[in-house]
Every structure is written in structure tokens, then in C-alpha cells.
Amino acid sequence: MESHEPLESYLDNHYIHRSNWLRAAVLGANDGILSTASIAIGVASSGAHREPIILAAVAGLVAGALSMAAGEYVSVSSQTDIEKSDIEREKKELEEMPEVELQLLAAIYEKRGLKKETALLVAQELTEHDALGAHVRDELGITEMSQANPIQAALASGAAFSAGGFLPVLVTLFLPEHHLEYYLYASAIFFLVILGAMAAKTGGSDVTKAVLRITFWGTIAMGMTALVGYFFGVNV
Secondary structure, three states: OOOOOOHHHHHOOOOHHHHHHHHHHHHHHHHHHHHHHHHHHHHHHOOOOHHHHHHHHHHHHHHHHHHHHHHHHHHHHHHHHHHHHHHHHHHHHHHHOHHHHHHHHHHHHHHOOOOHHHHHHHHHHHHHHHHHHHHHHHOOOOOOOOOOOHHHHHHHHHHHHHHHHHHHHHHHHHOOOOOHHHHHHHHHHHHHHHHHHHHHHHHOOOHHHHHHHHHHHHHHHHHHHHHHHHHOOOOO
């Protein structure tokens, strides 16, 4: 029986097109939860009262969000600069030696499994249609999916970190001060598990593996900061 569903519906069944934004969102929120909770746990473990713990958590949240945003902006800007430079170089090469570039494109398609004649024909047709686009995509490996806007990436990372970091701040504000470090740990693990499960579900990967991974590394991170707090323990 012939299917009449549009081609786009089959493409939507794959998850790779979500990888860029999903990675940035999960990384930002995960860092927000883990970093803020770890800082608060370290201070709480030192014997401090609620006010210094809240201050440390809020400071960690603000510093972390700004750091994530700045880091993402610089990283994506550097990547964009390199891509623009390569594209300009490719333009020049197409103008100065079009035949060499045609043969190079044909060789790329031949390596992917096309017969030599077919590869040359495909390269010729794509060159006639959009020479620069073909070389940017198949020679340089730059696609619309891999490109990112530095400002957009910075805002998204900062917002994701803030959203994640706000959760431990709420714990420091409203849960009992006595044994607050344990409340912070338990709540952070809970948040991380929910985040890991949602990310795995959205990305089509194994939920159990994602949850175990995020729980294991989260426990190590918070455990180490708790040890630092106990080691340098003071009553503030």
C-alpha cells in the first residue's frame, strides 16, 4: 500500500535536527542546577547559617549565568569567524580555479560511493545550480543546522543556566536550615533526574542511561564540594 504522507513527516521522525538546541539547553540547565547546588552545599557543610548560604547560591547563579552566556558568545563567534573565512576562501578558489574545484567536488562524491561518471555528473549539476553552496556543504561541512547565532546562543545558555540555578536557590530560601546540605543534594538529584529523563526522551535516547549518568556525576560533584565545606568548616 502506497503511503501518501509528505516527505517532511518522515524527516521529522529523526532527532539529529534537535541536537544543537537540545545540547545547549540541557548543558545550561544542568550546569545551573549542579553549580548552584554545589556552591550552596559547600557553604552549608561548613556550618554557615541560612543567609551566607543564600548569598553564595545567588552569587553562584548570577556569576554562572553570565559566564555561560559570555563563554557561549565567544565560542560561537569564533566558530562563525572561521566559517566566514573559509567561505570567502572558497569563493576565491571557485573564481580562480573552477575546474579544479569541480574535480574536487566529484572526488568527494566518489568517496561516498558514487561511480566516477555519476559523481562527476552530480558535481557538474550542483555546480551549475549553486557552486558555492555545494562546496560549503560538502567540502567544508557547513550546513544551516551547524550554524548558530552568537547572541542567540549566549542568551539561550544564560537563560538555561538561570532556570536551572534558580531551583537550588528556592531550596535555600524555603527548606529547613538544619541539614540544609542534605535537602540541597536530594532536591538537586531530583531536578537532575527529571532534566536527564526529559532530555533523553526529547532526543530519543535511552532514559535509564541518561538518568544514571547524570546522577553519578552529580553526586560526585556535590560530594566533593561538601568535603571542602566540612574540611574548612567554620561557624559563620
